[in-house]
Amino acid sequence: MVDPTSVFLAPPLPGLDTRRVTADMLWHALEGPLQSPWLTVEDVGRSAQDRPLRTITFGEGSTGLLLWSQMHGDEATATRALADLVGFFATREEVDLHRRLRQHLRITMLLMLNPDGAQAHQRETADGIDINRDAVRLASPEARALAAVRERLQPAFGFNLHDQDVRRRAGPDGDQVAFSFLAPPVDIHDTWAPVRARARQLVATMAAAALDALPNRVARWSEEYEPRAFGECFQRAGTSTVLIETGALRDDPDKERLRTHLAALLLTSFDRLADGSWEQTDPAVYTGLPLNRPVLHDLHLTGGTAVVGGRETQADVALLFDDPVAHQAPRLAELGDLGQATALERFDCTGRWVVIEPLDKRSPGVVAPEDRVHIEIRKDGPEGPIAAEY
Numbered sequence: 001m002v003d004p005t006s007v008f009l010a011p012p013l014p015g016l017d018t019r020r021v022t023a024d025m026l027w028h029a030l031e032g033p034l035q036s037p038w039l040t041v042e043d044v045g046r047s048a049q050d051r052p053l054r055t056i057t058f059g060e061g062s063t064g065l066l067l068w069s070q071m072h073g074d075e076a077t078a079t080r081a082l083a084d085l086v087g088f089f090a091t092r093e094e095v096d097l098h099r100r101l102r103q104h105l106r107i108t109m110l111l112m113l114n115p116d117g118a119q120a121h122q123r124e125t126a127d128g129i130d131i132n133r134d135a136v137r138l139a140s141p142e143a144r145a146l147a148a149v150r151e152r153l154q155p156a157f158g159f160n161l162h163d164q165d166v167r168r169r170a171g172p173d174g175d176q177v178a179f180s181f182l183a184p185p186v187d188i189h190d191t192w193a194p195v196r197a198r199a200r201q202l203v204a205t206m207a208a209a210a211l212d213a214l215p216n217r218v219a220r221w222s223e224e225y226e227p228r229a230f231g232e233c234f235q236r237a238g239t240s241t242v243l244i245e246t247g248a249l250r251d252d253p254d255k256e257r258l259r260t261h262l263a264a265l266l267l268t269s270f271d272r273l274a275d276g277s278w279e280q281t282d283p284a285v286y287t288g289l290p291l292n293r294p295v296l297h298d299l300h301l302t303g304g305t306a307v308v309g310g311r312e313t314q315a316d317v318a319l320l321f322d323d324p325v326a327h328q329a330p331r332l333a334e335l336g337d338l339g340q341a342t343a344l345e346r347f348d349c350t351g352r353w354v355v356i357e358p359l360d361k362r363s364p365g366v367v368a369p370e371d372r373v374h375i376e377i378r379k380d381g382p383e384g385p386i387a388a389e390y
């Protein structure tokens, strides 16, 4: 993998260090890099609310790549990673990797396909359309723009870039998912036609690199056939397309680390495509990935003494955060014997007191599921020193 610690190759562009990125922020951050002679910028359409849809192209090689990000407006991580790659392409012509990529590849990026959704911080377009269910009907101008770019360029490879629900683990025993991948099916029979087999090979290459950097945090997305989605549609049309979903990492509240990992991962895949080594990856890396599995809760505090209104009970505590990426605003999900319930994280509170203060104040000294709470984990007794709090 292109070493993520050496991402001096593509240092993060300033002005995009939050999960909520709008079109104004993006194009402002790219103003400088887009003056570069190594890049071609093209207007390819307008959103429903008349914001520009643009492609940025780098390289003059024979293998065409098309990447698009943020077709769901509230999924900005890949837009930020692609912006960092634009920064690399714009300025680092002296680096070997830059020369290899521009000689062998032609990389076209459509950043922020859904700028209206980005402005409103919502998944759908301004007209309420989910672009990834509009690949066949093409009712939205955004979907039409993407389909037209693919039709015109006929790229060999497509990269469909998203953020996923962060309440997912890599298999039953894995950690919270950082990245999940899919080589989308071309029919309900799950056929491995050559176009899809190439996508699988590329996914295996990226998954191997991701597993090196983030073991136990890489998963395979559900392979259910969704004929209205762009991955499936482009795969049928002859572009080997991969779906990459970015999840979350503990202590990465703005997904800055994952943004950097994603930029490194994409650079790695470009490098493998440029030198042909992607064809040597064992496709079993893909089929062997654990499935992206939902969990019920964000955090389990187990084995401790729960304290509510001064009363003590032997009870586990399950929490859900309103913002599960930043671990902010906890609500009580369940209290008592959690049985087989799953959580992203488990904190063993044996020998400790879990003091639960309800913030909703319906009735003093009483809590119930869904209540907003403040939690203090105390040592030596219910009034002892605080070990952790949420």
Ligand SMILES: [Zn+2]
Pocket: 072, 075, 162, 163
């Ligand atoms: Zn999405």
